[in-house]
Amino acid sequence: MAADVKAPPLRTLPIAPDLAPGAMAGSKPYVATDKMQQALGFPGELGEGWQERALGKMGELLGKYRSLKVYLDSCVHCGACSDKCHYFLGTGDPINMPVARQDLMRSVYRRHFTLAGKVFPKLVGARDLTKEVLDQWYSYYNQCSECRRCSVFCPYGIDTAEITMAGKEIMDAAGLGQKYTNEIIGKVHRIGNNLGLPGPALADTLEGLEEDVKEETGADVRFPLDEKGAEVLLVTPSADFFAEPHVDSLIGYAKVFHAAGIRWTLSSRASEAGNFGLFIGNYDQLQKIALRIREAALELGVKRIVVGECGHAWRVAYSMWNTLAGIGAGGTDPFARQLQSQLDLRYKQPTHICELTWDLIQRGALTLDKEANDHRVVTFHDSCNVARASRMGDTPGGQFEIPRAIIRAVANKYVEMAPGTTHEQTFCCGGGGGLLTDELLDLRVKGALPRMEALREVADGQSVNFMATICAICKAQFTKVLPYYGFKMSMVGGVHQLVSTAIRLGAKH
Amino acid sequence: MTAATVVFALLFYFATAVLAIGVGWRVYDYARTPAPLKIPTTPAPVTRGGVALRMLREIVFFESLFKGNLWTWAAGWMFHFGLLLVLLRHLRYFTQPVWGFVVLVQPFGIYAGFLMVAGLAGLWLRRVAVPRVRYISTPSDHLMLALLIAIAASGLVMKFVSHTDIVSVKAFFLGLMYFDWQPLPGGAPLYLHLSLVALLMLVFPFSKLLHAPGIFFSPTRNQVDDPREHRHVAPWAAGLDSGP
Ligand code: SF4
Numbered sequence: 001m002a003a004d005v006k007a008p009p010l011r012t013l014p015i016a017p018d019l020a021p022g023a024m025a026g027s028k029p030y031v032a033t034d035k036m037q038q039a040l041g042f043p044g045e046l047g048e049g050w051q052e053r054a055l056g057k058m059g060e061l062l063g064k065y066r067s068l069k070v071y072l073d074s075c076v077h078c079g080a081c082s083d084k085c086h087y088f089l090g091t092g093d094p095i096n097m098p099v100a101r102q103d104l105m106r107s108v109y110r111r112h113f114t115l116a117g118k119v120f121p122k123l124v125g126a127r128d129l130t131k132e133v134l135d136q137w138y139s140y141y142n143q144c145s146e147c148r149r150c151s152v153f154c155p156y157g158i159d160t161a162e163i164t165m166a167g168k169e170i171m172d173a174a175g176l177g178q179k180y181t182n183e184i185i186g187k188v189h190r191i192g193n194n195l196g197l198p199g200p201a202l203a204d205t206l207e208g209l210e211e212d213v214k215e216e217t218g219a220d221v222r223f224p225l226d227e228k229g230a231e232v233l234l235v236t237p238s239a240d241f242f243a244e245p246h247v248d249s250l251i252g253y254a255k256v257f258h259a260a261g262i263r264w265t266l267s268s269r270a271s272e273a274g275n276f277g278l279f280i281g282n283y284d285q286l287q288k289i290a291l292r293i294r295e296a297a298l299e300l301g302v303k304r305i306v307v308g309e310c311g312h313a314w315r316v317a318y319s320m321w322n323t324l325a326g327i328g329a330g331g332t333d334p335f336a337r338q339l340q341s342q343l344d345l346r347y348k349q350p351t352h353i354c355e356l357t358w359d360l361i362q363r364g365a366l367t368l369d370k371e372a373n374d375h376r377v378v379t380f381h382d383s384c385n386v387a388r389a390s391r392m393g394d395t396p397g398g399q400f401e402i403p404r405a406i407i408r409a410v411a412n413k414y415v416e417m418a419p420g421t422t423h424e425q426t427f428c429c430g431g432g433g434g435l436l437t438d439e440l441l442d443l444r445v446k447g448a449l450p451r452m453e454a455l456r457e458v459a460d461g462q463s464v465n466f467m468a469t470i471c472a473i474c475k476a477q478f479t480k481v482l483p484y485y486g487f488k489m490s491m492v493g494g495v496h497q498l499v500s501t502a503i504r505l506g507a508k509h
Numbered sequence: 510m511t512a513a514t515v516v517f518a519l520l521f522y523f524a525t526a527v528l529a530i531g532v533g534w535r536v537y538d539y540a541r542t543p544a545p546l547k548i549p550t551t552p553a554p555v556t557r558g559g560v561a562l563r564m565l566r567e568i569v570f571f572e573s574l575f576k577g578n579l580w581t582w583a584a585g586w587m588f589h590f591g592l593l594l595v596l597l598r599h600l601r602y603f604t605q606p607v608w609g610f611v612v613l614v615q616p617f618g619i620y621a622g623f624l625m626v627a628g629l630a631g632l633w634l635r636r637v638a639v640p641r642v643r644y645i646s647t648p649s650d651h652l653m654l655a656l657l658i659a660i661a662a663s664g665l666v667m668k669f670v671s672h673t674d675i676v677s678v679k680a681f682f683l684g685l686m687y688f689d690w691q692p693l694p695g696g697a698p699l700y701l702h703l704s705l706v707a708l709l710m711l712v713f714p715f716s717k718l719l720h721a722p723g724i725f726f727s728p729t730r731n732q733v734d735d736p737r738e739h740r741h742v743a744p745w746a747a748g749l750d751s752g753p
């Protein structure tokens with residue numbers, strides 16, 4: 001634990017904090033080097049003409065994204081969103097109120113793109129895009145995890161995440177990129193995954209896992225890599241390959257496939273489900289990264305594409321893969337048809353691993369020993385991108401029901417956290433949206449406050465000792481910040497970690 | 510024909526043109542700008558009909574605002590509902606014979622003016638008294654509330670304090686509509702009321718009042734949650750499909 005970072009005290013009443021102007025004005029992530037920027041086709045640094053580049057990009061985005069244009073016009077400053085952001089609740093900095101975060105861009109939009117702002121700038125709060133304004137953008141657009149909680153409560157559905165993404169895209173075009181995200185996107189292109197784990201190392205790791213599981217269970221559970229002709233391609237966040245507690249869920253997926261007799265494979269080309277192109281709001285990167293999955297699927301000839309436990313990756317997979325890479329149904333163009341004709345469209349494409357597992361459980365295809373999880377009292381943290389930007393199953397809200405149904409099927413003791421902190425109103429872990437980097441630890445710890453309060457309540461009141469979640473970022477973030485709030489870091493884990501504990505291999509069939 | 514008649518006649522032609530063209534252009538602009546990615550705030554309806562219902566709940570009941578803040582919801586809904594009744598009641602000045610349902614609304618419409626003012630006062634109180642909302646308020650936010658309250662108050666004054674020759678006012682507006690100008694009666698409250706309404710019409714297309722058309726174009730609310738079943742591609746992105 002870093003000594004200078006301290007968790008804020010838990011609130012006795014869940015009300016909004018007093019305003020603390022400027023409290024987080026100094027919070028900034030490291031800036032991307034010119035090399036990292038140029039690798040993604042962005043200018044290396046701010047330099048000459050940055051303002052024209054920024055405004056040019058802003059104009060372009062206003063023409064390409066209706067969300068941006070409508071949201072910049074429509075806000076009435078009603079304040080319904082003002083106490084909904086975990087970063088505001090944790091820091092008290094008024095610019096972390098979603099509406100104020102939007103206003104950082106709205107003021108520039110008014111000044112440069114609207115009549116009212118050109119004629120009466122003071123009246124409507126319009127500002128020129130100066131270096132000071134840009135610096136403020138850099139600070140506060142990197143204090144938004146793009147979690148969309150604010151959009152749930154806005155009478156016009158204004159989604160601050162859309163504004164933040166546009167802000168990052170504009171800054172990248174000006175030459176001011178964020179190191180953590182842009183370096184990782186570079187790695188995905190160069191090496192194939194966010195963690196920079198090359199193919200041979202991945203093969204080694206998987207072999208090691210096979211030995212471990214054999215030792216633990218006696219069963220020959222396989223972790224296949226690049227196997228042509230497999231039925232399922234599993235695309236999962238690379239953290240699953242060796243980070244704790246992520247790897248326990250990977251073992252869980254493998255056991256499920258093994259028990260159900262499904263031939264599956266990982267791909268070294270697509271050894272990463274994460275798509276940080278989303279975080280920087282860049283369509284090209286979003287698409288390039290998504291196309292790797294398409295290529296891997298075509299190369300391996302799989303019939304199904306299944307996605308592991310990762311929140312934003314599931315958002316991109318569920319909501320955007322069909323658009324970006326033709327992974328899904330309903331496309332009539334040759335590009336979409338090529339993959340559609342290979343995939344088995346009786347299944348949902350792509351499928352979430354939880355959908356697959358729940359389906360097997362319902363069909364009685366898995367043997368589960370719930371008592372094996374009796375040392376755990378489990379609660380479930382809904383990850384923002386799964387909760388508010390995707391679905392599972394056939395009905396709205398399946399993204400809430402299916403993971404919970406799995407947990408109840410594999411564990412006896414399950415407890416919900418307070419209403420208003422789960423389901424569509426879930427609080428972000430505090431580390432999403434490309435903020436999972438050490439120099440932002442202070443922000444991350446403070447942003448976790450609302451979730452930690454809800455967890456404290458069930459930990460003290462109902463002895464909860466395990467918080468399950470289906471997101472690699474949530475797992476990494478909580479592992480880091482739980483100790484600041486006096487919890488053990490091993491308290492967080494995946495849903496398939498619970499499945500892994502309960503599943504009995506070799507009994508059926 | 511008095512000078513006031515000419516001035517107000519020209520003012521209302523101008524304000525109507527600005528409102529119609531301004532909002533029309535904005536709507537056209539929103540409609541032609543694509544939403545390239547599927548971004549409904551989920552859980553979201555999985556059918557078109559479901560989306561229509563969701564939009565209806567937002568527009569009629571302010572569903573999201575209800576979840577967000579009960580005070581703002583109550584004041585905001587009071588104001589908007591009052592405004593709706595008042596506007597419907599005002600249709601009687603533009604129709605001859607007066608439409609049946611406008612006659613029905615008439616008795617409620619009069620008191621709806623008070624509802625409007627109460628709602629606006631509540632919203633303003635919140636803007637001043639809650640530090641978070643005060644922080645985000647710009648001068649134009651306060652002026653907009655002042656303008657709306659002044660319009661409502663001057664209207665109520667004409668109804669309940671100093672009576673206005675409403676029959677002639679109606680003749681004036683029908684005259685405007687049929688390009689057969691009739692004299693506008695005098696009176697400070699009437700001149701004030703009409704000037705402020707014209708001002709409101711003029712600022713509408715350039716202000717946050719665009720939230721009214723805006724909500725219909727909000728992708729987080731109006732998109733169907735069916736990305737796995739239907740391929741959604743914006744025209745500008747269609748050419749980008751590449752690779753194998
Ligand atoms: S998207 Fe989430 S992090 Fe960003 S402003 Fe809204 S609530 Fe805060």
Ligand code: SF4
Nearest residue numbers: 075076078079081154
């Ligand atoms: S809830 Fe929506 S309209 Fe209200 S202040 Fe927030 S963004 Fe603006």
